[in-house]
Amino acid sequence: MVSITFIQPDGAAQTVQATVGDSVMQTALNNNIEGIFAECGGAMMCATCHCYIDDEWAEKTGDKSDGEDDMLDCAETEVTDASRLTCQIKVTDALDGMVVRLPSELA
Amino acid sequence: MERVVIIGAGQGGFQAAASLRQEGFDGEILMIGDEQGRPYQRPPLSKAYLKGGTVQALSLRPDSFFETHKIELRMGCWVRAIDRANARVEIDGEQIAYDHLIIATGARNLRPQIAGLEHSVGLRTLHEASAIKAFLVNGVRVGVIGGGFIGLEFAAVARELGHSVTVAEAAPRLMARAVSEPMSARFAEKHRQLGTEIILGDGVAEIDAGGFTLASGRYVDTDLALLAVGVVPNVELAKLAGLQVDNGIVVDEMLVTSDPAISALGDCAAFPDPVTGRSIRLESVQAATDHARLIAKRIAKGADAPYRAVPWFWSDQAxxxxxxxxxxxxxxxxxxxxxxxxxxxxxxxxxxxxxxxxxxxxxxxxxxxxxxxxxxxxxxxxxxxxxxx
The missing domain is CATH 3.30.390.30 (FAD/NAD-linked reductase, C-terminal dimerisation domain)
Structure with missing residues (x-):
């Protein structure tokens, strides 16, 4: 099992066990992480599983998928260089200990 | 305490329940679904699920989500009737009162008048998809009746898994209801390159245990015949209850039916197109979830903005x-x-x-x-x- 820590905009942290092969989105849903809605179910048709991945983990998560940036452009939350769609990040052993930050909802 | 009852536990029903909580609704929420198990997503059934996806990955949310958000689930349960006069629904002899009712009954596969339908399978429920998945081993001959999204997504997966595939479409082109002619042509070419035989303008006249006969008289040998010729909305409950039904359950721009205490959403709802004003019915995740959110906002907060969402669709084929x-x-x-x-x-x-x-x-x-x-x-x-x- 791989540990992943989700941090809410208010700083509240929740560390969960992820299954290798699942997406980070699926991991979040399985553990009722607030702020991950995943409306399209991981088909990369929305941007409601948007999160920030810190630099130190960015390399290990692999490259963005084709079109991921285009979908992120439409996120209703603030997009930064650290932005990813969590449906496009597969859990691997290398991600053990990864920190995923959730965006604040734009007013 | 106020109670919202949702008939249907698909994508739209689920989204209505989740959005009600998100919008701060603190009354009771009861969601009634006719299938067994947790509410799940249908789109992957014709795509990733057949290629080795798990049932767990289809779940919309884990059990704990429904517990935490106090969403009561009654699965494997049929609503017999809606008693509008007394604002109650009847399930298996039990009467459940509602303050607001959301009809999210979705659609079911269309079964046209073709002889031998019992020799074909459908692909809409997890139950059906699991049976098909179990059958797709060791290179079988697959016949797909209907060249729409579901039929073609399935055809692409079956080819990828090494099966031989024939698609028979009655219309002169693929996905004719959804896309333009140039797109239809490109997809026909794509599937042919994948090794699928695409037959156009030749519908199925009869199905039997060994395959199906086309209108032209040609016979297609199959081990598995998938019937994918579209869906019909589940409007019978609404009709029985005297709600206005025309193609779907008729709702206004606030997605309210002819009874102000009842809303309808998703595949079963006929709503005014925000652009043209025409009554339309969409079969999509987008419509189901966007409808659900608007209804939830209205019930939880009294929001009165009309429905304006832009429709979008997708289909993964190879x-x-x-x-x-x-x-x-x-x-x-x-x-x-x-x-x-x-x-x-x-x-x-x-x-x-x-x-x-x-x-x-x-x-x-x-x-x-x-x-x-x-x-x-x-x-x-x-x-x-x-x-x-």
Missing amino acids: DWKLQIAGLAGPTDTAEELADGTVLRFCGSRITAVETINNAKVHMTARKGMASGVPLTRQKFDVTPAEVLV
């Missing part, structure tokens, strides 16, 4: 992701751009934008349509550099 933004009418014209994008027009108005593996243009179209400012042809002009990509 390594092609078809994306459609907007909604074209059957007679809308089509213009193919250099980068492969197809624009649909009603007069000079862009009604839909069809793309393959081009999220950028798709999202530009969705954003543009959502802004309320009519899209212009110029917005889609591409530079030579982009064409090369």
Whole structure:
């Protein structure tokens, strides 16, 4: 099992066990992480599983998928260089200990 | 305490329950589903699930979500009737009162009058998909009746898994209801390249244990015949209850039925197209979830903004992701751009934008349509550099 820590905009942290092969989105849903809605179910048709991945983990998560940036452009939350769609990040052993930050909802 | 009862535990029913909580509704929520198990997503059933996906990955949320958010689930349960006079629904002899009722009964597979239908299978429920998945071993001959999204997604997966595949479509082109002629042609070519036999303009006249006979008289040998010729909305409960039904359960721009205490959403609802005002019914995740959110906001907060969401659709077929933004009418014209994008027009108005593996243009179209400012042809002009990509 791989540990992943989700941090809410208010700083509240929740560390969960992820299954290798699942997406980070699926991991979040399985553990009722607030702020991950995943409306399209991981088909990369929305941007409601948007999160920030810190630099130190960015390399290990692999490259963005084709079109991921285009979908992120439409996120209703603030997009930064650290932005990813969590449906496009597969859990691997290398991600053990990864920190995923959730965006604040734009007013 | 106020109680919302939701009939249907699919994508739309689930989204209504989740959005009600998100919007701060603190009354009771009861969701009634006729299938067993947790509410799940249907789109992957014809895609990832058949290729080795797990049942768990289909779940919309884990059990704990429903417990935490106090959403009561009654699964494997049929609503017998809606008693509008007393604001109650009847399930298996039990009466459940509602303050607001949301009908999210979705659709079921269309079963046309073809002899031998019992020799075919459908692909809409997890139960059906699991049976098909178990059957797809050791190279079987697959016949697909209907060249729409589901039939073609299934055909692509079956080819990828090494089965031989024949698709028979009665219309002269694939996905005729959903996409333009140039797109249909491109997908026909794509599937043929994948090794699928595509038969157009030749519907199925009869099915038997060994295959099916086409209108032309040709016989297609199959080990598995998938019937994928569309769906019909589940409107019977609403009709019995005296609600207005015309193609779907008729709702206004607030998604309220002819009874102010009852809303309807998703595949079963006929709602006014925000652009043309015409009554339309969409079969999509987008419509189900966007409808659900609007209804939840209205019930929880009294929000009164009319429904305005831009329709969008997608279909994964092999390594092609078809994306459609907007909604074209059957007679809308089509213009193919250099980068492969197809624009649909009603007069000079862009009604839909069809793309393959081009999220950028798709999202530009969705954003543009959502802004309320009519899209212009110029917005889609591409530079030579982009064409090369």
